[in-house]
Amino acid sequence: xxxxxxxxxxxxxxxxxxxxxxxxxxxxxxxxxxxxxxxxxxxxxxxxxxxxxxxxxxxxxxxxxxxxxxxxx
Numbered sequence: 001x002x003x004x005x006x007x008x009x010x011x012x013x014x015x016x017x018x019x020x021x022x023x024x025x026x027x028x029x030x031x032x033x034x035x036x037x038x039x040x041x042x043x044x045x046x047x048x049x050x051x052x053x054x055x056x057x058x059x060x061x062x063x064x065x066x067x068x069x070x071x072x073x
Contacts, residue, residue, distance in 0.1 A: 002061075
C-alpha cells in the first residue's frame, strides 16, 4: 500500500499539492471564509493527527534489530 502511495505522490505532485493548499488557505482567510483563529485550531488538530500517523508508520515499518528480544546481548 505504501509503495503505491509513494509511487503516486511523486515530488512534482507533492509540490503541486503544497502550492494548492497554501493558495487555498490564503484565499479562505482573505475572503473571510475562515478566521485566523479557526485556522489555527484546525492546523493544531491536523498536526496532532499527522504526528500520530507518523508514529504508527514508524512502528509498522521499522524492522527489529539483531538484539531485539534478546535480554542478554
